[in-house]
Amino acid sequence: MTISFDKAFGIHQHALMARSERAELLAGNLANADTPGYKAKDMDFQAALSQAQSNQSFSLNRTNTRHFAVELTPPGTVQYRVPTQPDTGDGNTVDVQAERTSYMENALQYQASLEFLNSKISGLLKAIKGDSM
Numbered sequence: 001m002t003i004s005f006d007k008a009f010g011i012h013q014h015a016l017m018a019r020s021e022r023a024e025l026l027a028g029n030l031a032n033a034d035t036p037g038y039k040a041k042d043m044d045f046q047a048a049l050s051q052a053q054s055n056q057s058f059s060l061n062r063t064n065t066r067h068f069a070v071e072l073t074p075p076g077t078v079q080y081r082v083p084t085q086p087d088t089g090d091g092n093t094v095d096v097q098a099e100r101t102s103y104m105e106n107a108l109q110y111q112a113s114l115e116f117l118n119s120k121i122s123g124l125l126k127a128i129k130g131d132s133m
Helices: 007-008 012-031 045-053 096-129
Strands: 041-043 079-080
Touching: 012 041, 012 045, 012 096, 041 045
Parallel strands: none
Antiparallel strands: 041 079
């Protein structure tokens, strides 16, 4: 009898990947808070999760070994954030407080998915070993 990891782990393995990508975007926003002209980015989490579940990838074919391997972000997942504060004159749309809040919220949701996966793995190990507890 085989174990299907997609069925065993559910959506949480895909949520971890999407949350990780979102953390990178939010960290980039925070790192560029003082960069003139930088536009804050965020992702449509539902679109990213759907893309991760369907295992769609967008990449370019390499016709020569000296070409770069390029992986493209699926359309519609990464978007520019709508500014919530007035323009300060430098064109930067990063609101540091909002970015920190979003980053911490995303980190908590990442941790929750990780805990769900840990409990699923623990349950599978108990079933494999035959533990009664």
